[in-house]
Structures are given as C-alpha cells and as structure tokens.
Amino acid sequence: MNYQYSKRFNQFTPSMIRQVLVDAAGPDMINFSPGFPDRESFAVEEIQKLSQEVLNDSIYEILQYAPKPAYTGLQKAIKTFFNSLEPVVKESDDIMITSGSGEGLEMAAKVFLDEGDYMVVEDPSFIGALNGFKSNNAKLIGVPMDDEGLDLELLEQAFQRKPQPKLLYTIPTFQNPTCLTTTLERRKAIYELCKKYHVLILEDNPYGTLRFKGTSVPGYKSFDDARIVIYLASLSKIISPGIRLGAIVADKDITDHFAIMKGASGGAATNWSQYVITRFLNTVDMKQHIKRVSEIYQRKSTLMVETMKKTFHPDVQFKAPDGGMFVWFTLPDKIKPESFLQAAVAKHIAIVPGYCFATNYPSQGFRLSFTSESPEQIVKGITMLGELTYELMNQ
Template identity: 40%
Template sequence: MEYRFSDRVSNLKPSAIREIFKYASDPEVVSLSAGNPSPDAFPAKEIAEISAEVLKNDPISVLQYSVSEGYTPLRNTLKEYMKNEHNTGSDSDDILITTGAQQIMDLCSKALINEGEVVICEAPSFIGSLNTFRSYNAKLVGVKVEPDGMSIDELENALKANPNAKLIYTIPNFQNPSGVTMSFEKRKKVYELAKKYGVLILEDNPYGDLRYSGEYVPNIKSLDTDGIVIYAGSFSKVISPGMRVAYCICPKPIFQKLVVCKQGNDVHTNIWSQYVCNEFITKYDFNAHLARLREIYTKKAEFCMNLLDKFCAPAITYHKIDGGLFIWCDLPDSIDMPTFCKKAVENKVCVVPGNAFLTDENEKCQSFRINFSTPTDEQLEKGIKILGEIANSWS
C-alpha cells in the first residue's frame, strides 16, 4: 500500500539527537550528545517517600482522571513561587501544567500559528522546538546568537521583512545549544521590538535555575505589562525529566485556547507526577535541592572545560558558560564538521552536529554541541581526549 502522509509531516526528519541515541546505546560509546540530568541529581528518596504516602493514604487522588488545567495545588504553588522568586506572572495571566515543555511548543503552535506564518528563532536553537514549529508548516527565520544573546539588529530586520511573524522563540538562559545567556539590556530590547511589531514572545526557560556563576538576569516575562510573553518552565532538569511536568504562564485568553488544545491532545498531565512535584516544592527544602544541583553541575562544567583546554586546543575552541548543561564547540574552517562528527562516532564518541540546531539544516556550520551532565568524569575525559586527538591530527 502507498501511504500518503499529511503535508505537515511529509518533509519532517527524525531528530538528529534521537538518531544519535541509537549509537549512544552501545555501552562502549561515550555519549556527549544527550541532555539528560546527572544520575546524582535525582531526588529519588524524596519521590519514593511522597509516592508511598499518597498511594497508601489517598491513592484515588493520583490515579483518577483530573482537570486539563492541571493539579490545582501545584498551579497555586507555582503562581506564588514564580511571583515571589522571579516576579513572573500577573493577575492577567494564568498557568497551565503540561506534559513536558515540548508540549507547550506544540500547544502554542496549534493555537497560534497558521500555515506559512513565521516563527523567528535564535540560530542555533533547540531542535525539538524547531521540529514542532515545522510540523505546523511554519516558516522559520533564524537570528544569529551573539555572546550576549540574539542579534537585535537581525531581529528587527527579520520583523520588518516578515510582517506575518507570529512568535519570537527564545531560550534566554544558558541557551540550548550555545550555552549563551541573553543580557538584561537585550531582553528589554527584544520585548520592545515584540511590542512594536505586534509579535508574541515564547520564552523557554528550562535551565534558568542552573546558574553556576555571574548575576541573575530577570525573565523577559517579568517585563510583561502588555500581555505579549508566554513563559515555559519545566521540572525536567531540576526534579525529573521522566515525570514530564512543565508549566506555561501566559495571558488568560491564550491560556483558554491552550486548555482546549490540550483536551484534544492528552486530556491532562499525569496527576501523580504533578502531585509529587507539588509536595516536593512545598514540604521539602526546594531551594536547598537547587543549590545541590548547582554544586553538582558547577564541578562537572568546570571539569569539562578544563578537559577541553587540556586536550582540544588549539583545533577546538568553545564558549565558556555560566550555567546549563551544554557547551558549544567550534572547529576551524579546515575541518569539515559533519565528517568530524562521523569520525567521532567511528571512534566511539557521540556529539551533536551543529547544523541540527539551525533553521536551515543545509547551512554550513563549523560547530557541534557536547553535554557534560550525563557522562561520568572518566567518560568525559576519555571522550574529550578522543575529540582532541581527531581534531588536532586532522589532515
């Protein structure tokens, strides 16, 4: 039988990262490609305690259907937490609990983007979000990421050239994949441009709590007095990605449409997971847990950057980071990046080719992304040493 796929998916390709995972499953391969939290980062004991208690004393509350908007105590907790800790959210906003932050991208695309309309994205940007926008036949327009965030001049040029732009998608903190943090000055300018051109901002912030150094920078959503910012937060990097709990803070009219879309998607997010997240935030020391995560990742990030200095210079350069889970590495023009990544796989090391994160995957790219949170120190040293040997012996 000849299968006829919808126009939305006929040209979609599998995620480059997920394809690389097939190689990374080999126990002999050092995977520097994943974005998984460190195995030491999970509050497994606390999750077990919370789960045992509710399943013993009130199991139906987490096993029965629930409301699409999300577990009410968690929504209330997050409203208070985000307002008090980050000045994020107002009386004009509401909060939706979603099945991971990826679902926020999907629901926003479904609710807001018509076929052919433009989403302006950082270049590079997170492949999962790019593929979601592509699945709704959006036109992607990339804006160069500079050391302090997306280029403001390029952003305004893109807005002028694309009057049908609907969204500006940004990951302002420890951006995936570049590791760059957008300055506060640029955040204000991005907000001003969005307001000027009548475009919404989709602010994706899964890594904001994982700052190792430097000053805290307020969220773009904290500037939102005009109802133009949709904020995506997540527990994937600070509690557990497997639980699939994220949250979207957005203007109430958008919230109402996202709820309707979610009802046709998965009815509601896993209630047990939502319950665990709420109990963990309210009955355990959540800030102490975040401090422990920062300690873990600070050591791993510094160790990784020291290895890059030791084994990879001068052929491989990289961008120093103040937080997050990723380091963006650059190759000289004399080294073909796709061939380099293939050679790395042949030598049992997986990294992600940089072009996978571009709005145009055929565009020339000399960069690749590595992750340091998942591998052990021994694996990191082995993998980075191999990368350095390949690059520095290139001919």
C-alpha cells in the same frame, strides 16, 4: 500496501541525535549527545516518600480522570516557587500545567499560527521545538546570535518582512544548544522590538535555575508590562524528566485558549505526578535542592572545560558556561563538521553537530552534554576529541 503519509510528515528527516547514537553504539560508547539530567541529581528518597504519601492519602483521586486540566494545589505551589525566583506570575496571569514544556511550544504554534504563518527563532535553536513548530506547518526565520543574544538588526529585518511573523521563540538563559545567556540590555531591546511589531514572545526557560556562577538575569516575563510574553518552564531539569511536568504562565485569555487545545488532544497531565510534585514543592527546601543540583553540574562542567583547554587545538573556540547542561565549541573553518563527526563516531563518541539545530545559517559548532557521563568518561572522551582536533587540523 503503499501507505500514504501526510505532506507535513514528509518534511521531516530522521533525528540526527538518534542516528549518531546508532552509529556510535558499542559497549565502550561515550555519550555526550543527550540533554539528560545526571541521575545523581534526582531526589530519589524524597520522591519515594512523597509518592507513598499521596497514594495513601489520595489514591482514588489519583486513579480517576482529573476533573480539571490542572490540579489547583500544583498551580499554587508553582506560583509560589516561580515568584520566589523572580516576578513571573502576575495578577492577570494564569498557570497551565503541561506534559513537559514541549507540549506548550506545540500548543502555541497551534493556537497562534495559521497554515504557512512565519515565526522567528534563534539560529541555532532547540531541535525539539523546531520540529514541533514545523509539524504545525509554521515557516521559520532563523536569526543568528552574537555573545549578547539575538542580532538586533537582523531581528528587526525579520519582523519587517511580509507577511509579518507572529511569534519569537527564545531560550534566553543557558540556551540550547549554545549555552549562551542573553544580556539584560539585549533582552530589553528585543522586548521593545516585539512590542513595536506586535510579536508575541515564547520564553522557554528549562535551564534558568541551573546557574552555578555569575549573576542571574531577569527573564522577559518579569518585566512584561504589555502582556506579550508566554513563559514556558519545565521541572524536568531540576526534579525529574520522567514526571513529564511543565508549566505555561501567560495572560489568562491565552491560557484559556491553550486549555481548549489541550482538551482536544491529551487532556490533563498525570494526576500522580501533579500530586507528588505539589508536595515536593511545598515540603522540600527548593533553594537547597537547586544548589545541590547546580553543584553537581558545576563540577562536571569545570572538568569538561578544563580538559578541553588541555587537549583541544588552540584554534577551536569555546568558553566555560555559567550554568545549564551544555558546552558549545566551534571548529575552525579548515575542519569540516561532517568529517569531525564521522571521526568521533568511529571512536564511539556520540556528539551533536550544530547543523542539526540550524535554520538558515551554517554552523561549525558542536554541542557537548556534561551531565550524563561519569567524570572518568568525560576526561577520556574529551581527550580523544582533542586528539581529533589536532589530527584534522594537520591534514
């Protein structure tokens, strides 16, 4: 039978990250491609203990359908946790629990965008979000970034186009894939442009708590006086991705619409994870827990960057991140990204080229994850990549 797939589906291509893993596969593969947290960061004993407690105390509630889209106890715990970091949740806001932050991004596209509507994204940006937007037939306008964040002139030009974009998607802190943090001055300028042109901001903050040096920068939501920011956060990077829990913080009118959309698709998040993470947030010293996770990532990040300094060709550009999970490097124009990727894969090293994350602008960049490999594999893999930079520069 010849299956007739939708036009929407046909716009997608197979995941480059998945294909790189297939091509680089082997018993000696060094995997710098996934954005997976380090397993050593998981609070295994606490999760085991709290899981048993909630199974003993609330077994029937956990096994039953959830009576509401979100467990009230978790909403309260998340509000307390978020607001201990910065003033995220305001009096006019509500908190919606999602199955990871990706669900919130897709729902935002469904709730706010009609067929063929435009939205603005950072270029490059998180491929999972871009595909989620495309799956809802959104038209994406990529705006490049400099060292301080989105290019303001090009951003305003994007907002002035007709039909006017409705949404701006941004990862302002330790951006995926570049690990760039938008400065406070640039954030305020971007926010004022969004108010001027009546554009809603989707502020995605999965990495903001993973800072291991420097000073925290206030998020858009913390100074949102016009109620135009939809704040999305995930607990995947600081507790566990397997729990599949995220949260949306926005004006209650917005979350009410999101709740309707969620009811039409997946319903409520899993009861078990909501109950366990409620207890986790209420009983674990989150400041100390985040400090421990950040220290793990700082050690690995430092090791990767210092090895790059020793082994990469001096014309390759990169800098040490202040947090997050990635290092971004840019090849000189002489080296074709496709050639570098092929050479890395031939050595069984999985890396992700920047053109996977691009919308409108070509990229000489590559993303490296320092979280999923051992220190020994980091040194080995980065040293081999460094040798490749010299080989290809000398060709």
